[in-house]
Amino acid sequence: MSWFRRRSNAPLWKDEFSVFTADERYVARRQFTKFLTLTSFAMFAGNVWILARSLLRQPPRYSAQTVAAAGEIPIGGVKLFSYPTAEDPCILVRTGDASYVAYSQKCTHLSCAVYYSKEQNRLECPCHQGFFSVADGSVLQGPPQRALPRIVVEQSGGQLIAMRVQEESV
Amino acid sequence: MNGNPPQNRGLTAMDGAMVLIVVLLIVQIWLLSATLESYLAGHRDVAVPGAIISGVLFAACLALYLFVNRVDSEVRKG
Numbered sequence: 001m002s003w004f005r006r007r008s009n010a011p012l013w014k015d016e017f018s019v020f021t022a023d024e025r026y027v028a029r030r031q032f033t034k035f036l037t038l039t040s041f042a043m044f045a046g047n048v049w050i051l052a053r054s055l056l057r058q059p060p061r062y063s064a065q066t067v068a069a070a071g072e073i074p075i076g077g078v079k080l081f082s083y084p085t086a087e088d089p090c091i092l093v094r095t096g097d098a099s100y101v102a103y104s105q106k107c108t109h110l111s112c113a114v115y116y117s118k119e120q121n122r123l124e125c126p127c128h129q130g131f132f133s134v135a136d137g138s139v140l141q142g143p144p145q146r147a148l149p150r151i152v153v154e155q156s157g158g159q160l161i162a163m164r165v166q167e168e169s170v
Numbered sequence: 171m172n173g174n175p176p177q178n179r180g181l182t183a184m185d186g187a188m189v190l191i192v193v194l195l196i197v198q199i200w201l202l203s204a205t206l207e208s209y210l211a212g213h214r215d216v217a218v219p220g221a222i223i224s225g226v227l228f229a230a231c232l233a234l235y236l237f238v239n240r241v242d243s244e245v246r247k248g
Binding site for chain 1: 180181184185187188191192194195198199201202205206207209210211212214217218220221224225227228231232234235238239242245246
């Protein structure tokens with residue numbers, strides 16, 4: 001990149017290498033500064049990439065999928081299922097007589113499978129002790145920074161139907 | 171006190187600029203990780219201010235690099 005080099009008629013090697021020992025301190029500092037500036041450019045490019053991804057992102061389309069029959073699971077019980085694809089494990093928890101909640105089973109830290117702890121009434125990740133609220137999927141404790149994506153479940157005709165994934169964290 | 175020779179004064183200026191760039195870079199790394207975390211959490215509206223601030227920080231780093239380049243050029247020439 002010629003604009004990254006100072007204006008000089010001297011050949012490139014004279015800029016990047018000095019025969020004088022005292023000048024080496026300058027060359028080393030200038031080159032290190034160039035490295036830092038290029039790293040700064042890489043950080044900027046990363047932010048632009050995130051911006052492009054968020055601008056070009058199409059809203060996902062979800063199809064309805066029957067998960068379980070109402071009453072199939074006891075209160076405090078769970079059922080595992082996959083939604084929206086077979087590679088997306090989810091966990092359905094019956095929290096009350098007619099209340100059900102479902103979340104992605106992948107921990108938002110490092111994607112370990114979370115499980116429901118009935119005694120603590122929370123979702124727990126066994127890998128790094130990340131705990132999530134069963135009420136809304138928010139992080140209670142541990143290394144995860146984001147809530148579990150919630151699966152919107154509706155009850156219809158005695159069936160529990162997964163409608164969509166609610167990715168917005170609480 | 172002006173007993174500092176021009177060669178060393180140039181080095182001091184370059185060291186100061188380098189420290190500033192390192193500080194800006196640390197802020198930029200934090201900004202990128204925070205923006206990515208928010209993006210993955212579904213908050214897409216943070217991407218625009220994140221990119222703008224990161225661009226400003228990069229421009230500041232570039233200005234400091236050009237300053238270091240100029241100091242190097244002047245001291246080694248003189």
